[in-house]
Amino acid sequence: xxxxxxxxxxxxxxxxxxxxxxxxxxxxxxxxxxxxxxxxxxxxxxxxxxxxxxxxxxxxxxxxxxxxxxxxxxxxxxxxxxxxxxxxxxxxxxxxxxxxxxxxxxxxxxxxxxxxxxxxxxxxxxxxxxxxxxxxxxxxxxxxxxxxxxxxxxxxxxxxxxxxxxxxxxxxxxxxxxxxxxxxxxxxxxxxxxxxxxxxxxxxxxxxxxxxxxxxxxxxxxxxxxxxxxxxxxxxxxxxxxxxxxxxxxxxxxxxxxxxxxxxxxxxxxxxxxxxxxxxxxxxxxxxxx
Amino acid sequence: xxxxxxxxxxxxxxxxxxxxxxxxxxxxxxxxxxxxxxxxxxxxxxxxxxxxxxxxxxxxxxxxxxxxxxxxxxxxxxxxxxxxxxxxxxxxxxxxxxxxxxxxxxxxxxxxxxxxxxxxxxxxxxxxxxxxxxxxxxxxxxxxxxxxxxxxxxxxxxxxxxxxxxxxxxxxxxxxxxxxxxxxxxxxxxxxxxxxxxxxxxxxxxxxxxxxxxxxxxxxxxxxxxxxxxxxxxxxxxxxxxxxxxxxxxxxxxxxxxxxxxxxxxxxxxxxxxxxxxxxxxxxxxxxxxxxxxxxxxxxxxxxxxxxxxxxxxxxxxxxxxxxxxxxxxxxxxxxxxxxxxxxxxxxxxxxxxxxxxxxxxxxxxxxxxxxxxxxxxxxxxxxxxxxxxxxxxxxxxxxx
Numbered sequence: 001x002x003x004x005x006x007x008x009x010x011x012x013x014x015x016x017x018x019x020x021x022x023x024x025x026x027x028x029x030x031x032x033x034x035x036x037x038x039x040x041x042x043x044x045x046x047x048x049x050x051x052x053x054x055x056x057x058x059x060x061x062x063x064x065x066x067x068x069x070x071x072x073x074x075x076x077x078x079x080x081x082x083x084x085x086x087x088x089x090x091x092x093x094x095x096x097x098x099x100x101x102x103x104x105x106x107x108x109x110x111x112x113x114x115x116x117x118x119x120x121x122x123x124x125x126x127x128x129x130x131x132x133x134x135x136x137x138x139x140x141x142x143x144x145x146x147x148x149x150x151x152x153x154x155x156x157x158x159x160x161x162x163x164x165x166x167x168x169x170x171x172x173x174x175x176x177x178x179x180x181x182x183x184x185x186x187x188x189x190x191x192x193x194x195x196x197x198x199x200x201x202x203x204x205x206x207x208x209x210x211x212x213x214x215x216x217x218x219x220x221x222x223x224x225x226x227x228x229x230x231x232x233x234x235x236x237x238x239x240x241x242x243x244x245x246x247x248x249x250x251x252x253x254x255x256x257x258x259x260x261x262x263x264x265x266x267x268x269x270x271x272x273x274x275x276x277x278x279x280x281x282x283x284x285x286x287x288x289x290x
Numbered sequence: 291x292x293x294x295x296x297x298x299x300x301x302x303x304x305x306x307x308x309x310x311x312x313x314x315x316x317x318x319x320x321x322x323x324x325x326x327x328x329x330x331x332x333x334x335x336x337x338x339x340x341x342x343x344x345x346x347x348x349x350x351x352x353x354x355x356x357x358x359x360x361x362x363x364x365x366x367x368x369x370x371x372x373x374x375x376x377x378x379x380x381x382x383x384x385x386x387x388x389x390x391x392x393x394x395x396x397x398x399x400x401x402x403x404x405x406x407x408x409x410x411x412x413x414x415x416x417x418x419x420x421x422x423x424x425x426x427x428x429x430x431x432x433x434x435x436x437x438x439x440x441x442x443x444x445x446x447x448x449x450x451x452x453x454x455x456x457x458x459x460x461x462x463x464x465x466x467x468x469x470x471x472x473x474x475x476x477x478x479x480x481x482x483x484x485x486x487x488x489x490x491x492x493x494x495x496x497x498x499x500x501x502x503x504x505x506x507x508x509x510x511x512x513x514x515x516x517x518x519x520x521x522x523x524x525x526x527x528x529x530x531x532x533x534x535x536x537x538x539x540x541x542x543x544x545x546x547x548x549x550x551x552x553x554x555x556x557x558x559x560x561x562x563x564x565x566x567x568x569x570x571x572x573x574x575x576x577x578x579x580x581x582x583x584x585x586x587x588x589x590x591x592x593x594x595x596x597x598x599x600x601x602x603x604x605x606x607x608x609x610x611x612x613x614x615x616x617x618x619x620x621x622x623x624x625x626x627x628x629x630x631x632x633x634x635x636x637x638x639x640x641x642x643x644x645x646x647x648x649x650x651x652x653x654x655x656x657x658x659x660x661x662x663x664x665x666x667x668x669x670x671x672x673x674x675x676x677x678x679x680x681x682x683x684x685x686x687x688x689x690x691x
Contacts, residue, residue: 010500265485
């Protein structure tokens with residue numbers, strides 16, 4: 001394969017894998033923000049907690065990586081409902097500032113708590129053999145784990161798309177994002193809908209946290225370190241939009257990877273440049289409501 | 291008139307009391323206790339505490355009080371604020387710690403003005419010691435491992451060409467400059483140089499290492515601060531299959547901190563680093579140090595090169611307290627007492643060069659391998675004795691001023 005094409009494939013592949021991680025982790029944040037206008041800065045903390053559950057299950061209990069991922073996301077999904085009912089619900093009518101203070105406080109408490117129990121040293125997980133090494137996709141070899149990430153992301157996108165576009169519950173969510181009062185007046189229980197999406201979103205975040213361990217190593221500060229990226233994806237994509245979040249994750253994942261590959265000196269410039277550009281042209285993001 | 295002898299007696303009593311009185315030495319400790327690099331702070335803090343616990347009796351009747359403050363992120367701003375407070379409010383006799391070069395660089399003018407010694411137990415940018423006569427460094431200069439690595443990589447590892455990839459801040463540039471100088475002197479050629487962003491960004495190195503893979507040099511010389519980024523770099527190196535592609539990973543010991551090595555897995559095996567410490571280093575002080583560490587912090591907790599540096603830092607401070615009999619208020623005298631200090635520590639024999647106030651220590655080329663017990667370890671391939679900071683010896687750039 002000519003050198004240029006080879007490089008383009010590398011960038012596309014790594015960028016896609018990165019985009020899938022961003023999408024899986026950030027999509028819940030986007031939908032809950034779109035649905036309730038609630039600023040949940042503890043979203044990264046749910047992802048981090050999910051990651052540590054995976055660490056504990058695989059290393060202390062000897063459970064395989066994939067079942068651990070599932071257990072972690074279900075657990076965090078259920079736990080997040082408690083948080084939603086006990087804490088978040090009180091602040092739905094409050095100002096953004098109060099919501100931000102509550103949730104960022106939760107994030108810092110989570111970091112402190114997990115540092116206390118797990119320590120600040122990056123953790124890793126044992127992978128099943130079929131996820132190690134690289135895989136031949138016909139024309140060249142790719143790292144297996146990243147190929148798995150892309151595959152898993154694609155399946156999740158298909159499922160979410162189906163639920164959002166083709167089912168009754170998806171229609172209700174879209175209606176509530178578009179116009180909450182109207183949706184309530186036609187009898188949609190938006191609160192219950194929100195609890196459901198919040199749980200699913202947090203569960204997906206936990207899955208993202210678990211998947212991130214093999215990519216970057218996991219530390220408690222994951223909760224805040226990656227939050228900026230998730231918020232950028234949500235802002236660029238538009239609040240509450242599945243399509244927008246996907247598009248934003250792809251654009252940011254691929255352009256960031258390509259930018260760093262071709263112009264490493266520029267560092268993080270590309271992420272911020274895209275964000276600024278998109279928000280200048282379309283302040284509500286790709287698919288946000290005007 | 292009857293008062294006079296009384297007054298005389300009182301003065302005498304106070305003076306005598308002064309000589310016998312136990313001094314309390316206040317040490318301001320500035321280390322990162324929060325954020326992504328909190329573990330670096332803990333690695334050094336544990337060594338400080340351990341040394342004091344085991345050696346408090348050595349300086350009796352004098353005592354030390356540590357006042358610990360958070361160094362914050364590797365930008366220097368927070369470190370400068372808290373250290374200035376330690377000097378002006380808490381009136382500390384000296385400052386110790388400093389994980390990051392930007393902290394030490396930002397603080398240099400402050401300690402010069404305040405005449406308070408700053409004893410560095412990590413920050414490794416070569417020219418830091420030139421910034422103030424009150425700086426004493428017990429850790430290393432980036433040139434300590436990186437410069438000898440250049441010749442070693444060319445002659446022994448078989449690197450004819452190398453890519454360098456580094457965190458884009460002073461110690462990263464320093465480390466790469468030192469490696470390049472040594473490597474090109476020996477006959478090697480650096481074919482690709484990649485700055486990998488700031489030390490505070492997310493530890494994803496995929497695009498950078500993919501580029502290295504496509505350029506296909508014999509070796510990759512990497513520098514990252516030894517926190518979460520070390521694990522991130524090793525993950526990307528393993529994931530992208532660089533070793534399989536025939537690109538050897540070399541660098542300073544920051545690549546494989548002892549406390550993170552076990553979690554790095556097979557990707558780390560075969561990595562060759564130059565450094566002054568590993569838990570596997572074979573000397574009696576290190577064996578005792580490791581035994582005490584495990585006793586205090588558990589079998590799964592490991593010291594690393596920063597812990598060894600911090601141990602020696604406290605050792606040097608204690609020896610200065612002994613030498614000055616607890617009179618630590620004159621900063622210049624404290625620095626004077628530390629010049630030429632030498633001792634055997636976990637790293638082996640170390641000395642403070644009186645001319646530069648920087649450390650002189652042995653450098654070892656070490657390779658990561660799987661030990662018979664299944665854990666990862668480092669074996670020494672080669673040792674260079676009593677290495678000075680070559681940057682100041684050769685007077686390169688800011689090291690010459």
